[in-house]
């Protein structure tokens with residue numbers, strides 16, 4: 001089952017890579033996946049991980065990267081502010097999602113009457129709902145600082161060189177902030193969890209719609225965040 005899922009993810013990401021990044025090849029030194037469109041007008045690019053200065057040759061339709069030189073001052077961001085700052089949003093967001101999932105379960109159980117037998121758990125719902133909001137605000141708020149530190153690193157350490165990894169990270173960071181912002185707005189406006197009970201109002205169409213939007217934003221946000229972490233990790237540790 002896990003193998004099938006992994007193959008499906010690999011095939012989908014390979015298709016998306018081809019669509020958005022064009023032809024790719026592996027750095028001959030560190031094996032990081034690089035995109036041919038990131039080379040400059042002379043067909044040159046520098047690997048962001050190992051600092052290999054590469055010239056791309058097109059040989060019978062195959063991309064052949066030739067190592068011309070090794071850059072001594074590599075921008076590899078070990079022990080820098082950005083990779084450290086990523087831990088706060090990545091560490092807290094999954095707990096917000098977990099809390100929201102528990103509240104959904106409690107809301108469904110309360111709706112069926114089973115919740116009455118779990119009175120203790122249902123009584124704790126308002127506190128849990130508040131905790132989820134705090135986790136979301138800290139996670140998405142700190143993601144703003146993480147995004148800014150990443151842009152800083154790209155501007156100064158990577159000298160604003162084009163890399164598909166950086167383009168993806170900027171787009172996904174903006175998507176994460178938008179999804180997180182939407183979830184916080186829905187939660188803080190009291191549209192998702194009722195003020196008194198702390199549970200979702202699954203009886204009303206508006207409550208169901210707000211709940212679906214909220215859980216959808218959190219779930220997609222989690223996938224976006226995991227992708228950001230994975231791609232960022234390849235820039236720190238290579239492939």
Ligand SMILES: [Zn+2]
Pocket residue numbers: 027028029030031032047048049050051052
């Ligand atoms: Zn490399």
